[in-house]
Amino acid sequence: MSDEGNKGLLSPFRRKLLMGMAAVPAMTMLPRGAFAQAPATSAVNTTGLAVTDTEVTVGILHSATGTMAISETGSIQAEKLAIEQINAAGGVLGRKIKFIQEDGASDWPTFAEKAKKLLVNDKVAAIMGCWTSASRKAVLPVVEQYNGMLYYPTFYEGLEQSKNVIYTGQEATQQILAGLNWIAKEKGAKSFFFIGSDYIWPRTSNKIARKHVENVLKGKVVGEEYYALGSTQFNSVINKIKLTKPDVIFTDVVGGSNVAFYKQLKAAGIDLSKQALLTISVTEDEIDGIGGENIAGAYACMKYFQSLDNANNKAFASAFKKMWGEKTVIGDVTQAAYLGPWLWKLTVEKAGSFDVDKIATASTGVEFKGAPEGYVRIHENHHLWSKTRVGRAKLDGQFELIYETADLVEPDPFPKGYQ
Amino acid sequence: MIINSRFFNRSELMGFIALAAVLFVILPLTLDVFRLNLVAKYLTYAFVALGLVLCWGYGGILSLGQGVFFGLGGYCMAMFLKLEASSVENTKIQSTPGIPDFMDWNQITSLPLFWQPFHSLTFTILAIILVPGLFALIIGTAMFKRRVGGTYFAIITQAVAAILTILIVGQQGYTGGINGMTDLRTLKGWDIRPDHAKIILYFVEVVLLFACIGIAQFIRLTKLGRILVAMREQEDRVRFSGYSVANFKIFAFCMAAVFAAIGGAMFALNVGFMSPSFVGIVPSIEMVIYTAVGGRMSIFGAIWGAILVNFAKTSLSESFPQLWLFGLGALFIAVVLAFPNGLSGLWADYVQPRIDRLFASRKAKPGWNDNSVADGAPAE
Numbered sequence: 001m002s003d004e005g006n007k008g009l010l011s012p013f014r015r016k017l018l019m020g021m022a023a024v025p026a027m028t029m030l031p032r033g034a035f036a037q038a039p040a041t042s043a044v045n046t047t048g049l050a051v052t053d054t055e056v057t058v059g060i061l062h063s064a065t066g067t068m069a070i071s072e073t074g075s076i077q078a079e080k081l082a083i084e085q086i087n088a089a090g091g092v093l094g095r096k097i098k099f100i101q102e103d104g105a106s107d108w109p110t111f112a113e114k115a116k117k118l119l120v121n122d123k124v125a126a127i128m129g130c131w132t133s134a135s136r137k138a139v140l141p142v143v144e145q146y147n148g149m150l151y152y153p154t155f156y157e158g159l160e161q162s163k164n165v166i167y168t169g170q171e172a173t174q175q176i177l178a179g180l181n182w183i184a185k186e187k188g189a190k191s192f193f194f195i196g197s198d199y200i201w202p203r204t205s206n207k208i209a210r211k212h213v214e215n216v217l218k219g220k221v222v223g224e225e226y227y228a229l230g231s232t233q234f235n236s237v238i239n240k241i242k243l244t245k246p247d248v249i250f251t252d253v254v255g256g257s258n259v260a261f262y263k264q265l266k267a268a269g270i271d272l273s274k275q276a277l278l279t280i281s282v283t284e285d286e287i288d289g290i291g292g293e294n295i296a297g298a299y300a301c302m303k304y305f306q307s308l309d310n311a312n313n314k315a316f317a318s319a320f321k322k323m324w325g326e327k328t329v330i331g332d333v334t335q336a337a338y339l340g341p342w343l344w345k346l347t348v349e350k351a352g353s354f355d356v357d358k359i360a361t362a363s364t365g366v367e368f369k370g371a372p373e374g375y376v377r378i379h380e381n382h383h384l385w386s387k388t389r390v391g392r393a394k395l396d397g398q399f400e401l402i403y404e405t406a407d408l409v410e411p412d413p414f415p416k417g418y419q
Numbered sequence: 420m421i422i423n424s425r426f427f428n429r430s431e432l433m434g435f436i437a438l439a440a441v442l443f444v445i446l447p448l449t450l451d452v453f454r455l456n457l458v459a460k461y462l463t464y465a466f467v468a469l470g471l472v473l474c475w476g477y478g479g480i481l482s483l484g485q486g487v488f489f490g491l492g493g494y495c496m497a498m499f500l501k502l503e504a505s506s507v508e509n510t511k512i513q514s515t516p517g518i519p520d521f522m523d524w525n526q527i528t529s530l531p532l533f534w535q536p537f538h539s540l541t542f543t544i545l546a547i548i549l550v551p552g553l554f555a556l557i558i559g560t561a562m563f564k565r566r567v568g569g570t571y572f573a574i575i576t577q578a579v580a581a582i583l584t585i586l587i588v589g590q591q592g593y594t595g596g597i598n599g600m601t602d603l604r605t606l607k608g609w610d611i612r613p614d615h616a617k618i619i620l621y622f623v624e625v626v627l628l629f630a631c632i633g634i635a636q637f638i639r640l641t642k643l644g645r646i647l648v649a650m651r652e653q654e655d656r657v658r659f660s661g662y663s664v665a666n667f668k669i670f671a672f673c674m675a676a677v678f679a680a681i682g683g684a685m686f687a688l689n690v691g692f693m694s695p696s697f698v699g700i701v702p703s704i705e706m707v708i709y710t711a712v713g714g715r716m717s718i719f720g721a722i723w724g725a726i727l728v729n730f731a732k733t734s735l736s737e738s739f740p741q742l743w744l745f746g747l748g749a750l751f752i753a754v755v756l757a758f759p760n761g762l763s764g765l766w767a768d769y770v771q772p773r774i775d776r777l778f779a780s781r782k783a784k785p786g787w788n789d790n791s792v793a794d795g796a797p798a799e
Contacts, residue, residue: 064741103740108599108694110736113457117737120453134598134694141602141691145612159524198589199597200524207526228588229597414512 038094045354047147050123056095056354058083058341059102059118061129061139066106067230071255072131074285075153075337076101077324079128082341085319092345093354100124108138115139119146125354126151128340131333133157133201140165149356151340154333155280155302157204158413163360166343167383168376169336170303171413172205175280178388178405179301180212180250186403187276189247190219195237195261197281198226202252205280208418209250215417222246227253232260238268249277258286262294272297278390283331284397292397304335304373305391305399316372329397335372342368343378375408383411426636429778430771434719435632442625452614459621459689461729462628463489466682468710468721469628469635470675475707476715477644478671479651480568484576485679485706487583488551490698492680494587494594495550497693498534499543500603500611501595519600525592534593540607547684548677555676559669566665568654577700584699599694603687611688624685628722631678635718638674647671679706712754713761720763727762 041053050057060079062072083097091097100122102114111130118124119142126149130136133156143150143164150165158171183189192213196202206224213219222244225237234257241249253261258281265272277298284306287295306317306329316338320330343366348354351362364380377385385408391399427435446458467485474480505519513523518530536542558579562572587594595601603611610616638644646667650657658664687693696702713724731750735743758765 065744101740103736103743105736105744107696109690109692109696112690112692113460113733114736116453116456120451137598137601138692138694141612157524159520199591200521203591204524228585 039352044093044352045125047355047357048123049125049354049356051095051125051354054095055098056092057098057100057122057124058344059100059115059122059124059127059129061102061104061111061114061118061127062131063106063135064101064103067255068104068106068131068135070289071285071333072104074328074331074334075128075131077328078153078320078330078334078338079341081320081323082338084323086341086345092348093352097341097345104129104135108132108134111135112138112142115142115148115150116146119143119148125149125348125356126344126359128153128337128344130154133199136160136165147356149344149359151344153337153340155336157201158208158415159204161381161383161413163382164356165382166340166363166378167411167413168339168343169333169384170386170388171383171411172201172208173412173415173418174383174386174388174409175301175303176205176209177212178409179278179280179299179390180209180217182390182403183248183276183278183299184217184219187247189276190217191222191244191246192219192248192250193222193241193244193246194224194250194252195234196224196226196252197231197254197257198228202226202254202281205252206250208415211418219247227257229255229257231257234261234264235268238264238270241270242268247276249275251277251279252281253279254281256289258282259289259291262290262298266294272393282393283333284329284399285331285334287393287397288329292393292395295393296395298393299402300391300393300399302332302389302391302399303386304332305389305401306330307391307398307401308373308389309401310372310374312370312374313372339368339371339376339384342370343376347378377408379411381411381413383413385410426640430767430775431636431719433774434717438719438722439629442628443622447618447621452617455621456617456689457729457733458726459617459624460686461726462624462722463682463686463689464706464709464729465628465722465725466631466685467675467679467706468713468725469631469718470678471707471710472715472718472721473635473638473647473678474671474675475710476717476721477639477647477651478668479647479654480668480672481573481707482576482672482675482703483573483700483707484578484580484703485675486698486700486703487576487580488555488676488679489683489686489702489706490583490587490693490695491551491554492547492683493687493693493697494600494683495537495543495546495680496684496687497600497603498537499540500606500687501600502530502534502537503606503608504602504604519595520602521595521598521600522592527592531593547680551676551680551683552673555673556669559672560665563665563668563672568668577703580698580700580703584695587695587698595694597695599692599696600687601692601694603691603693606688612691617689620685620689624689627681627685631681632718632722634674635678639718643667643670708751711761712751714763714766716760717763717767720761720766723762 041051045051060076062076063069083099087096102118104111104114118127128151130139130152131154136152148164151168152165153168155169155175194206196206210221213221223240278301279298280301282300317330321328346368347359347363347366350366351358363378367377369375379385388405388409389401390403392402394400467489474482501519507517510516515523515528588597646662650664650667654664709725709728710721712728714720732747735746
């Protein structure tokens with residue numbers, strides 16, 4: 001089952017070639033001694049995890065079926081790529097990573113059940129997984145109870161921190177504040193219209209955005225509307241936008257609703273090259289469905305774009321496309337998912353142990369110089385220091401990088417003054 | 420009309436003993452706590468299936484909205500557990516400590532009025548039975564008194580399931596929205612999460628299930644049960660005989676709702692959370708499928724159906740994470756096409772006669788075939 005991940009490879013030769021190539025950028029960041037004799041299993045695994053002298057097992061837990069499959073597939077692919085690259089570069093503490101993939105089936109209790117299975121039955125050393133906040137909320141009590149380690153890739157609403165979770169995506173303030181500052185300065189924006197899907201992430205994000213607009217930018221929020229997940233009728237809100245004429249439309253509409261929203265916006269004659277629109281929920285993956293011509297000109301606030309021009313990202317993007325096909329696109333979350341296995345590997349090597357307690361402590365300060373987004377470091381609150389970037393959607397579905405923060409932005413899952 | 424003088428006839432007694440042996444002895448001895456907890460989860464659906472046997476198998480009322488009652492029961496239990504988990508010290512990180520976390524995220528600053536009574540366990544237990552029961556009574560009265568039945572009733576129950584899901588998702592400040600209520604921890608100070616608690620909860624659930632089986636069997640054997648079957652076969656004749664068909668239907672529907680609610684409450688306790696994904700149309704239909712696979716005419720068949728289908732779901736999805744849904748779908752199609760009476764029909768047609776012959780050769784007196792009315796082939 002675990003070698004299903006190699007479907008994308010056409011021949012054993014290509015596979016060898018790829019593994020070799022993928023390892024090249026990874027070599028540089030290997031700590032010295034990675035190829036040295038592997039330490040004894042009894043020393044690096046004192047809590048009975050699935051670690052043998054040659055192998056260590058991790059779990060991949062995403063939705064391969066159901067409505068979320070379209071979003072989570074990228075994360076599964078990125079995690080498999082990272083694992084393959086790590087193995088090609090010698091594994092973790094001299095052990096090859098073996099993965100067990102479980103399907104959360106877009107169903108939150110199934111996520112909890114499968115997480116429990118991975119931790120209790122399979123004794124996995126870490127889980128790379130979850131996507132929606134709902135699935136994470138379902139899995140969180142399980143990883144805390146059974147003392148597992150979860151690497152969670154999605155940008156999310158914050159208000160959470162756990163010893164047992166490393167959040168490799170951005171929490172809300174990291175994603176939102178710099179983008180709002182930029183658009184206020186660049187466009188002189190004073191009035192904002194918020195549109196979101198109706199669940200916890202957009203609501204929390206908009207709460208933070210509203211406080212920032214009102215208290216820091218001294219602007220005004222002229223409208224705030226929510227639509228049920230999967231909703232496809234946005235005409236009434238588009239009319240309100242036409243009436244209120246906000247300087248900026250700020251959106252966190254998720255999933256398939258995006259397709260309807262941007263098409264209707266265009267049909268209603270709102271030209272995104274004149275009307276500023278800032279989204280925190282559209283990545284290259286979503287544009288695949290929306291169509292570049294419908295969203296060209298919109299600004300997205302992320303930490304990663306496929307078009308980033310740096311050596312790490314070029315190597316990552318080409319390895320990803322080699323493994324999964326030329327047509328695949330890489331969005332923000334896919335990149336964050338790719339960080340998970342690498343950060344885990346680096347942390348294990350820093351701790352010199354697979355023990356979850358030691359990893360949880362050792363995580364603070366772990367840095368990954370080979371990150372496609374540039375460079376990341378784990379904060380003591382288990383979120384990542386990373387840059388915030390603003391990109392402008394182009395016709396071909398890619399983003400053109402417009403702005404990035406000069407420094408890494410500190411993660412602040414419980415922002416004071418924004419609650 | 421011959422009323423069976425014994426509570427169980429021989430084949431039912433065997434079914435009873437087999438189920439009791441498996442649930443009380445074999446599974447707890449052979450499975451580790453993780454798998455046993457999964458069985459406890461499957462069994463919560465057995466309550467729903469049991470209700471469906473009464474309401475659909477015997478009464479002929481197909482409800483595609485049992486998830487509503489499962490959800491109401493589950494949410495009542497979850498509200499109690501969530502309040503207990505949201506003590507001031509557990510939630511001191513919030514801007515308003517002492518209220519459930521999702522309320523805090525939604526800028527609600529005090530506990531809503533309808534949450535207040537859920538501080539009391541007694542009230543909660545009553546609510547688990549009464550809220551779904553009354554709701555079923557209202558729907559049932561509105562529908563059956565106007566002689567809405569069959570397909571129309573099934574569609575309306577689906578609509579109710581859809582409406583309740585939308586309501587729960589939309590009112591996330593009060594209900595936890597699409598995330599549901601997670602991180603339920605203790606029941607009156609007793610931690611429900613560790614392994615020994617899971618084992619105790621499992622046995623509590625099995626005992627409750629057998630109590631419900633007893634009630635269902637009792638209803639079946641009384642005149643009431645006979646009227647339900649008569650109603651399913653020839654509704655007009657029953658009406659012309661002077662019975663109030665609507666009242667009997669309402670009763671069967673309410674019983675099914677209460678059983679489903681007990682299942683839901685046990686779900687919240689065993690799994691440790693509740694979410695709108697058990698309320699909607701898809702889970703409601705799944706619950707009907709469990710009953711159909713097991714056999715809607717048979718109390719024990721339906722329970723086995725719930726256990727086996729869920730077991731298949733778990734093991735298929737563990738072995739084939741990307742293909743399992745196809746396998747499951749094929750299984751349903753195969754069962755429905757090949758064995759319209761489900762697994763219990765299979766048992767009754769092939770296995771039971773052999774066992775009977777075995778007994779009959781030893782003992783000449785056949786006292787076991789007076790169950791033909793209830794267990795006979797359905798009219799459809």
